[in-house]
Amino acid sequence: MRARTPLPLAIPSVLAIGFLFLPLAGVLTRTPWGSLPSRLTSHEVTQALALSLTVSAYSLALSLVLGVPLAWLLARVDFPGKALVRSLVMLPMVLPPTVAGVALLQGYGRRGVLGPWLDEWFGITIPFTTTAAVTASTFVAMPFLVISLEGALNGLHPRYEETATSLGATPLHTFRTITLPMIAPGLFAGAALCWARALGEFGATITFAGNLPGVTQTLPLQVYLLLQDDPEGATAVSLLLLAIATAVLLTLRGHWPQTPTAGGRGRGGAGPGRDVKDSSWRVPGTTSRDARGHEEFSPRGVRPAPAPTAPTPRPLRTTVTGAVETTLTAQAGTTIAVVGPNGAGKTTLLRTLLALTNRAKAETLTLGDQDVSAAPPHRRRIAWVPQDGALFPHLTALANTAYGLRAQGTPKNEAHATAQQWLDHLGIGHLAHRRPGLLSGGQAQRVALARALAAGPSLLLLDEPLAALDQSTRAQVRHTLRTHLADFPGVCLIVTHDPVEAVSLADQVLVLEDGRTTQYAPPAELARHPRSPWVARMLGLNAWPTEATADGTLRLPNGATLTTADPPPTPGPGLAVITPEAVSLHTAHPTATTSSPRNVWQGKVRELTSQGSRMRVLVDADLEIVAEITPAAAAELKLTEATPVWAGAKATEVRFVAL
């Protein structure tokens, strides 16, 4: 239900509307409707109209040629004095037009800064010519195009262009096929505003170009002239300008940059900011089961089509230095999970391999027998699937999937046929003609994977591919990923925060902490010998850095000691690890009971969470320790937050991992 408009807001709003509308109503009521056709078809008016259209068209063309690159520069390049340049661009928007005319005279007039040179070198005189009218119009109108386009470019997340590049598109191809279509509404709106402003330009034109019929006398100038001895004629021409301006605004409806329209710019696919749980973008008539990506792996019971031709297997060898330091070698067909705390450098590592950042450098990057360390992003054959998929919203699932092949020069029919095979292979062939805006999060992720695989990469980079999906879709897409990564002959790096994903999808786990490699090992090795407290905790274990002493006890940083039944043969640093299931909880000191663990801590329950059919209890003692117990045991102990408890672990349950 819509909220009622509050009266204190409604009254000034109505007044504002009246204030704006009244003068326009005046024009409408005072227009000499009877003589309107003859007045508007008179020689003077048609001549001025033709001149106005010519001047505004040239002005638009000039603004596009100069303004588009300038907008791109302002939006995409950091350079000294950028704020100053932006202010300069906006200045003509706020400058009184007559002042703009005076400035133009001082710049390009006969006695201006550039005028004498133009006259001397080229014999060109600008003032009081049609060129002057075009110059004046461009001066005041171009800022509208630049500002509007800069806004559109800023609103376009670079992820789209970067993904296109990773699929093999050259910068020019990316600009033509991704940037331009995606900023088209902003460009269109900016161009229309620029043209309309040029059409209505008066002050700068009359000052710099004069009022010469057939040369510089545009419609606004004619209105001014007519007003002096034919007010009705002025009203008639004003109506013409009013009609043109209204037509422009009506055409622009819904094309304003930043207008939050459904499926608008930058929101296609699982685009940035998209809530994949939002059901509003589902296809009408599809069941939630369909729209959430369930049961679609084998639509209509058909087995997924076989994979189209795959690239030759290529192992990976790389050494990365800078903000991230790591050395990786992996056999072809290996899936590597990249894990680590927030800010550890996982995304930076992927962007380094893609050559999309200068914060770190792949000193060596060899894929198979090819050294691509110095190759630009589009020649590396490294396909990237960003976290949200970044499907190109203006292309269908099929065209998205064919994008890499098309960018690499494959003819359209062939590329589309191969793309269809990939979509079939991933079980989403029936969605080929849908735009990303009509795909669910799970479907969009599969299309993004199909698009990456279809480009024939040697290295596949997946940045948290399941992060934006809800739990049940996540399980489905994980299954799809596992199936298809098993077939992928190159190396695949998956960034993830989810230990289940790391363990279930990967052959190797790369642990990054603070930009450095803590561990690079198979998941089982990670579980057996976690090399840092973070790794152990990621795997759900209790772990503390410790120092094994000569007497066989483990000394913790806070001075406390742990007793282990299996003391290390030599003293040294390591991790003390206890599984949560091995921690027992008691309401009294356990020495008073039959079971008597050698390690006992007194503390308070800080947090209780359920984990499947078990309860995880976080206890604050001298150290933080997690116990995993049954709900029945939790109920028996009457555990709630802040309940005082004793936590115990037998010496046989304390494991020492040497570092």
Ligand SMILES: Nc1ncnc2c1ncn2[C@@H]1O[C@H](COP(=O)(O)OP(=O)(O)OP(=O)(O)O)[C@@H](O)[C@H]1O
């Ligand atoms: N463009 C940048 N300029 C400077 N520092 C950056 C830039 N991007 C990221 N960083 C910093 O680099 C470090 C690593 O960031 P990165 O995004 O690679 O981490 P991450 O492991 O992917 O983190 P998360 O798990 O939160 O996504 C962080 O400290 C981050 O603040």
